Every structure is written in C-alpha cells, then in structure tokens.
Amino acid sequence: MGKYIFSEENKNKILKLFDDGVFIKHICLLIGVSRQPVTDLILQTGRVIKKLKGSNHPSWKGGTGLKHGYMTIYQPEHHRASSIKRTYEHILLLEKYIGRSITKEERIHHIDFVRNNNKLDNLFLCESDSKHKAIQQQYNEIVCMLIKKKIIKFTNGKYFIDYCGKASING
Numbered sequence: 001m002g003k004y005i006f007s008e009e010n011k012n013k014i015l016k017l018f019d020d021g022v023f024i025k026h027i028c029l030l031i032g033v034s035r036q037p038v039t040d041l042i043l044q045t046g047r048v049i050k051k052l053k054g055s056n057h058p059s060w061k062g063g064t065g066l067k068h069g070y071m072t073i074y075q076p077e078h079h080r081a082s083s084i085k086r087t088y089e090h091i092l093l094l095e096k097y098i099g100r101s102i103t104k105e106e107r108i109h110h111i112d113f114v115r116n117n118n119k120l121d122n123l124f125l126c127e128s129d130s131k132h133k134a135i136q137q138q139y140n141e142i143v144c145m146l147i148k149k150k151i152i153k154f155t156n157g158k159y160f161i162d163y164c165g166k167a168s169i170n171g
Contacts, residue, residue, distance in 0.1 A: 004037030011041060018042055024049070064089075069115035080104075090118045094125060107132035113139075 006014065010031060017027045024042070028035050042049060054060060054074070063074030065086065073092060076085035079101060090108050095101055097120055102108070109124040109132055110117060126132040146152040153162050 003040070004033065006037070006041060014038055014041055015045060015047075018047065066116070071116050071118060090123055093118050093120065094123050098125070105129070109135050 014027055014031060017030065018024070022030075024035060024038055028038050031038065039049065054063075065072045067082075067086070067088075071089035072082075072086040073089050074085060075081055075087040075092065078087040078092070080091055081087050090110070091102055094108055102125070105128050107126040107129055109126055111122045111124055114122070124135070126135065143152065147154070151162060153160055
C-alpha cells in the first residue's frame, strides 16, 4: 500500500486541529480518512502523541464496567485487580463490610444469581470453591424438583410457574 497524500489544505487543517487538542479519532471523522495516515502525518512533523489513560481518556466512563456480567471498578492497587487494573465490585463491597480482604480460596455467591446485583443482602461468602459449587448444585436440585412436581413448567421454549393450575409466564 502506498502512502496517503494529503492536500496542503488538509495537512494544515489536521495539524491545527491536533494542536488545538482535538483527538485523532475526531480528526479522522472530520477529514474522512482512517487513523494511520493522520497519525503518520502528525508524527512526521515532530509532534508527540500522548497516550491518554484513565480519566484523561475520551472514552473514560468513571472507572466502572462489566466483565462476564459482573460489575468492575478501576482499582489498580487492589490485590485482586485484573491485568487491566479492575476489581469485581462485589469483592470490594464484601471486603469493606467484613473488614478484611477476601482470600483467593473464598468465593462470593450471588443469592439471586444476578451477577450485577451487589446489594449486601444478595451476597454470601463461601469459604471455598467447593462450598460455592455445593450451593449452586443445591439450587439446581430444587429447580429440578419443582419441574418434576410440575410447579415449574416448560412450554414453547419458556419456563413458567404454574400457580395452582393457573399459568404465569415470567419474563
């Protein structure tokens, strides 16, 4: 692929926008070209492109996010922080509540199985992964029993509760 050639007018426009603090992403949208030629032009002129991180980044959303359905919070110094410096919110909340760090062996069970419901009354601290799996297995057994007793039914691709012979579809 050859180098992208800008008109003098576009070169000046790009460099002025960059010098005025406009993000490269936005310059590309205004000019209608991809990122690489704009970046190349800026670097060829001796300008420095700063790597923006954290609250200085234009996509910063306050340090919160979702991973596998669990809320995460930017906590770079936390002992359980991920490679991108985030920690699961339920760990932080329960640690604050119990006044100590949660060990790597311990697991937190979401009682209602809603991963982003981090209310303290929905969190249960399990001493090990096996204890957590036992709780989940108990839940599965109860659901199976309710299906066998025809309290929970499955019709047309959906589960529903049959209240005394009166069907109620949830969700």
